[in-house]
Amino acid sequence: MSVNILGKSKGFYDRYERRPGTNKEQTHYCPGCGHGILHKLIAEALTDFGASENCVFVSPVGCSVFAYYYFNAGNIQAAHGRAPAVATGVKRAMPESIVISYQGDGDLAAIGGNEILHAANRGESITVFFVNNAIYGMTGGQMAPTTLIGQKTTTTPYGRTLKNEGYPMRMAEIIASLESPVYVERVMLADTRSINAARKAVRKGIMNQIKQKGFSFVEVLSTCPTGWKMTAPQSQEWIKSTLVKNFPLGVLKDIALQVEPLDLSLNLAPSSRVPKLIGLEKEKLDFDPDSMKISREIDQEIKIAGFGGQGVLSLGVWLSEIGMHEDLQVSWIPSYGPEMRGGTANCHVKLSHNSIGSPLVTNPTILIAMNRPSLEKFEADVIEGGAVLYDSSLIDIEPTRKDVRSIPIPATEIANELGNTRISNVVILGVLAGFSDFLDPAVVQRVLPLIFKKRHLLEINLKAFQRGLELGRELLA
Amino acid sequence: MANARGLVAVNVEECKGCKLCVEACPVDVLHLAASYNTHGYSPAEYDGEGCTGCGVCFYACPEPGAITVYKNWADAQEAYVCGVKKVGSRLTVIDSVKGLAQCEACGQEVILSDYSNLSFSE
Numbered sequence: 001m002s003v004n005i006l007g008k009s010k011g012f013y014d015r016y017e018r019r020p021g022t023n024k025e026q027t028h029y030c031p032g033c034g035h036g037i038l039h040k041l042i043a044e045a046l047t048d049f050g051a052s053e054n055c056v057f058v059s060p061v062g063c064s065v066f067a068y069y070y071f072n073a074g075n076i077q078a079a080h081g082r083a084p085a086v087a088t089g090v091k092r093a094m095p096e097s098i099v100i101s102y103q104g105d106g107d108l109a110a111i112g113g114n115e116i117l118h119a120a121n122r123g124e125s126i127t128v129f130f131v132n133n134a135i136y137g138m139t140g141g142q143m144a145p146t147t148l149i150g151q152k153t154t155t156t157p158y159g160r161t162l163k164n165e166g167y168p169m170r171m172a173e174i175i176a177s178l179e180s181p182v183y184v185e186r187v188m189l190a191d192t193r194s195i196n197a198a199r200k201a202v203r204k205g206i207m208n209q210i211k212q213k214g215f216s217f218v219e220v221l222s223t224c225p226t227g228w229k230m231t232a233p234q235s236q237e238w239i240k241s242t243l244v245k246n247f248p249l250g251v252l253k254d255i256a257l258q259v260e261p262l263d264l265s266l267n268l269a270p271s272s273r274v275p276k277l278i279g280l281e282k283e284k285l286d287f288d289p290d291s292m293k294i295s296r297e298i299d300q301e302i303k304i305a306g307f308g309g310q311g312v313l314s315l316g317v318w319l320s321e322i323g324m325h326e327d328l329q330v331s332w333i334p335s336y337g338p339e340m341r342g343g344t345a346n347c348h349v350k351l352s353h354n355s356i357g358s359p360l361v362t363n364p365t366i367l368i369a370m371n372r373p374s375l376e377k378f379e380a381d382v383i384e385g386g387a388v389l390y391d392s393s394l395i396d397i398e399p400t401r402k403d404v405r406s407i408p409i410p411a412t413e414i415a416n417e418l419g420n421t422r423i424s425n426v427v428i429l430g431v432l433a434g435f436s437d438f439l440d441p442a443v444v445q446r447v448l449p450l451i452f453k454k455r456h457l458l459e460i461n462l463k464a465f466q467r468g469l470e471l472g473r474e475l476l477a
Numbered sequence: 478m479a480n481a482r483g484l485v486a487v488n489v490e491e492c493k494g495c496k497l498c499v500e501a502c503p504v505d506v507l508h509l510a511a512s513y514n515t516h517g518y519s520p521a522e523y524d525g526e527g528c529t530g531c532g533v534c535f536y537a538c539p540e541p542g543a544i545t546v547y548k549n550w551a552d553a554q555e556a557y558v559c560g561v562k563k564v565g566s567r568l569t570v571i572d573s574v575k576g577l578a579q580c581e582a583c584g585q586e587v588i589l590s591d592y593s594n595l596s597f598s599e
Contacts, residue, residue, distance in 0.1 A: 003552055003597040003599075004547075004548035005553065005592050006535040006546040007544075007546070009541065010593075012542070023516060025488075025542070026490075026493065027540060031493035031494060031495035032497055032539060033539055036539025036540055037536070040536070040539070070541065192501055195537065196536070199536065231495075232495035232497050233496055233497065236497070236500075
C-alpha cells in the first residue's frame, strides 16, 4: 500500500538556510506570485525524474534571482540576461547534467534578447523556462518588451503606446520560428486546468533534455499581483481575461519525437594543451642578450603595475613626458580601482617612432611590477626579449620567465634610505635609463624639474634618479 | 460526506494568505483564518471536513511547503509507522483544522503538514 501525499517536494531544501533574516520557511516571493507555482512544478518534475541531484539551475536577474535559496540542486546565478549563455557553458562542460535556464521577461526578452536567440538557434540541449508577467516585477513594475498596448506601468504611466514603444514581443513565436528548438509551448498559471497543462509542459521540457533531444522552451504566463496592483485571485483573472488574448497558449513547435538524440560529446582539445591555448603557458627559453628588445630604435610598450599610491600612474605620465621631449609619439592610459590608495593600479605607456593606433599594451616590452600580484599577473604577457623590472624589496618571489631580462630593484629600500618611500618609482626610472639606451639620462634630468616644481622635492627626486641610474649602469656592465 | 476521503493540512507559518487555494478548491473546504501567523499573514485554514484529496489546492499554492494533501487519509492512517513502538501504530486526527493527529500506540502528537518527518510503510 503506497501512501499518496502531495507535499513539499524533495527538490526544495527543507529550510531555506541561504535566505538572510529570520524567515527561513517562506520563499521571498509576494503572496500569489506565479514563480512559486512554477518552482513547485519544476522541483516536482526533477524529483520524479530523479534529476534533482544532477540538475544545475541557472537563475536570472529578476525576482527569481534567489532561486538558489530554494532548489536543492546545483545553482548558478547569471548576469542580467545571460542565463542561456551560462547554461550553454554548464551543459557543454557537463553534458550529463540537466541544465535549467530560468528567466523573466525583462531578463529574457529585453537585456538577454540576443543570448536566448543564439542559444535557441544553436539548439543547446537545455530547458528554458520563461516567466512572462508583462512587466519588470522586481524593480517595481516598469514596462517590459512584453507589456501590453495600453498597459499602465511606472514607465508608461498613460499606458504603452504603439507609437512610442511598439508591439509586445511574442518570444515563444520568435523562438519557434528558428530551426533548432525541438519544443516550444506557451502555458499559463491561471486556474486548475491551466496549471495542470503547465505541469505537463514543464515535465515535457525537462524530459526532452533527459532524452538529449535539444532545446526546449516553455513560456509561462504568470501573475505579478504586486506589480499589477491586484489581489492574487484578481491577477489570475487578468491573465485569463487580458494577457492570454495577446499571448495565445499552445504548442508552437514540437519535433522532439522526430529528432534523434543529440551527440553531446564535444571536439575538445586535450586538457594538457589548454594552458597554452589560453596563454597561461609560455615556452621557457634562456635569455639571449642579443635578443634584447630594449633600445632607442625599437618602439617600447610599457606596462607599469602596483598598488594605488605607489606612483604607478605618475611614472607612466613621466615616461610619456620624457618621450615627448625625445620627439616620440606617446600614449598613456590608466586602469585602476575606485580606491585612491591601496587597491590595484596599472597603466599602459607607448613610446613610438610612428603614430600610435591603440593605446592598449597587451604584450609589453617592459613590465614594471611594483608588487607581487602585478608580477604574477603580467609576467607571462611580456614579449620574448623584453624586460621585467620589479621592486625586490616588496616582492619576495622571482620572475619565472627565462627568455626575458629580469631586473630586481630594491627600490623601496633605496627610497627609504633617501628619506621618502614615495620616490621608489623614480629609482626605477633611473634604473630604466641606466641599463638601456632607450632613455637619455640627460633628457630625463631636463624633464624632472618640469614635473617637480618645488625645490626640496626636485632635489630628493634627482638623487633617487641618480641612484637608480648608477644601479642600472652596474647591471649593464 | 461520501467523497471525503482526503485530508488537507496547512502549514500556518509557510502560508502567505494569497487565497489562491481558497478560490481553487472545488469543494470549497478552505477559508482564510481570522488569526495571523508570525509573518503577519492570515493563513488558509481547513474547514475541518469535506476534503476529497484532489490536490488542486496543492498545485494552486505558490509556497512549496504550505499545503500538504493526503490523497487517501484512511490509507495513510494505516500505513503510519510510529517512531517509538514501530508496530500497532495508527493515526487519529485530533484537530483537523490545525492539522494535528495523534499516534494511537505511543500517544505522540503529529503535525500533518510536516509529512517529510513522518514515515509510512510502502
